[in-house]
Amino acid sequence: MGKLFGTDGIRGKANDLLSPELVYKIARCAGYYFTEKESNPKILIGKDTRISGDMIEAALVLGFTSVGVDVVKLGVVTTPAVAYLTKNTDAAAGVMISASHNPMEDNGIKFFSKEGFKLPDEVEEEIEELYFSNTNLPYPTGAGVGRVWDDLTLKNRYLEYLKTTVKNSFQGIKLALDCANGGAYYLAPELFASLGAEVQAINNHPDGTNINLNCGSTHPEKLAEFVKENGLDLGFAFDGDADRLIAVDKYGEIIDGDYILAICGKYLKEIGRLPQDVVVGTVMANLGFDLACQREGLKPIKTKVGDRYVLEEMLKGGYALGGEQSGHIIFLEYSTTGDGLLTAIQLLDTLISTKQTLDQAKGILQKLPQVLVNVKVQDKEKYSSNGEIAKAISEVEEILGSEGRVLVRPSGTENLIRVMIEGKDLEEIKNYAQKIAGVIEKELA
Template identity: 50%
Template sequence: MSRLFGTDGVRGVANRDLTPELAFRLGRIGAYLLTDHQAGARFVIGKDTRISGDMLESALISGILSMGVDVLRLGIISTPGVAYVTRLLHADAGVMISASHNPVEDNGIKFFGGDGFKLLDEVEMEFERLLTEADDTLPRPEGVKVGRVYEEPGVAAYQRFLQSTVTSSFEGLHVILDCANGAAYHIAPHVFRALGAKVTVVNDQPDGTNINVGCGSTYPHVVQRAVLEYGADVGLAFDGDADRLIAVDETGQVVDGDYILAISALHMHERGLLANDTVVATVMSNLGFVKAMADRGISVERTAVGDRYVMETMRAGHYVLGGEQSGHVIFLNHSTTGDGVLTALQLVHTMVQKQAPLSQLAKVMTRYPQLLENIRVRDKRAWRDNPAILTVMDACEQQLGSQGRVLVRESGTESIVRVMAEGPDEVLLRTCVEEMARVIKDELGN
């Protein structure tokens, strides 16, 4: 079978790829692999607002209970909220039901260990091995040994934790929050109001079907309009499970994950809080970010795309800050995973401490033009050994020289090859991207 676990858990169209039957088996296998099989084992479970969450939650819980493991049900909460509550309650594991920024028909199941970190590759491989077995031979306890479900009011504890990560009042600031009709809709407004900010919220009316629909971090123009309309100080847009953030400054300019990382790294560096004077980013991070960090004596460690790879590098190198251009930012001193609301709090906290608008803080870096094209293909990995594709890539790299770069990579979830070129000459970039895309379509296209 093809690998089930992607870079961020198991995902697919709910009730087609990700069925209740699969969720049930994932629950059983998770309860088997992630507990010590002793009485009192507990799983924490949360979900975002999409309509299929109830269906998958019921199946997943049934699988866990059938292994004699109790379930603490959090209801609607963000992905990092599940990770936090799992650690807080010393549970054996946590599970989040969400497909993040994906459309409503998709859903996903993501496991956390008892330490709040995502599972290691070898644990996911063991999940997949057990799933391939024709017969489910795992234990089936009976009678009083079957697990129970408990409602857990962990959201309030998570909100208190978020508030505790900043020391400044947000009094006098007007903040726009776009909650993507997702998991942040009742978390982020509460926290920002508790810290004294004037809060205007958009897209905080989830109905099960409107999560991420024309809103949130993948549609920043919504919060851009709101910032300008209300004359707000900052706009903050989350995705469906609130593990990423895209910001907008007071002039309506988008401040993506690279800028947020740069602002945070510099502020931590100035206070002596940036471990090893290093920040971790992915290969998609802008060259302007890398140059800005180098100019200020900060090293950049690059990883493959995916916040799990960022986290692996951070833990291995004992670094405390890392993230992605897409808005996943990890403050390892506070959290074990990317957290959009936590990132928003840290960003606004920096504005308050520096007594500077976001537009001024964002001048820390100058963004290089970066062009990207996605090409649907038959075999997304075949580009790596294709002479024609490698030749055109090499020619483009020669044209761009030391001031630019070319990046080709396959999608983690779709049969797509992504082509990116970056550098100061946008006309040349476009020529390179178009030529690489043409060759890839000719060689591998459907």
């Protein structure tokens, strides 16, 4: 059997790998699955601003309604908005049309269960089995055909909910929002303005082709310049579907997920809302994050790279805060998924409560220099059993000792081995990274 669902839904180049025919068929299979679980199921559909979103939405609607599923179209929203609304309405499931931080030519469909979480693996497998088995699914007629309606007001319920998660007014705060020409282009400015902040938004004029284009959380440099030039207090950058956040302070210094986890983790611990004092991160977190946690009495737990692994660990251990260096932060008390808007208001609320500016708060963490080298290989699975590579890694680890670390791992999506080294001396770790990369290239290229 083939494989459609990846770690974050089904993604591909729109109208190519992610064709209307594929989307239509997967919608029929998923819709049929939900009709078997409950009568008259309803599915919510949201989308980001990509030009292909309308096409994919139409294919989804056609597939769902053809098996008797009702559809509510939310319009342009964020991924976490779909997750929240799916959980807090009578929907059987939700679908977000987005490829997150990817270029505009890509797109994807991500399903949420009625609990607001990504569909369990076993449900995805059942839907895939229907897809690849070519089962003759029903075509109901008459009153059995699904209905479709728009409800562009539901997103306001999501914004109102977000506002209940903070306790301070943002009056007097001057900030910039980089909306990545994506799903947050009007939700983010509206949210912060309603909380009292003085807002200046950039990259909030989507045209269908400019989502994530040299802007947003993957390109925060322009936001940093904008904040400095306009004398603002801080800035927030989201990605195309606003499930990530990268912040900048008033000096234009970039504050990534490691800083956010440390700042918010410390505060939640102080007010007794951090179960077991645990913060869940990934193996890509900077060593400076671990040192900060040690100083502040926080207990970092590390997972594989990927927000799904962070969430799994949080649910398993009953933890409240986790995330990735990329800015995908999960406040499990308030949300079932990473949420850039929620993270931004939680971070700002924390700063106000602790009477700190962002540039002051980021002093909790001093990052060690980090070098990342990608090595193209023929078979990335062979690296773990190669003795010469293991020897090269061990030699560098012995030299660095407790003042650095080495992380070598295969890419999840490409034939690459990623070599990441942290240590006190940048030039030194560059040399070590090249040494290990050279061995990998010799052995596996």
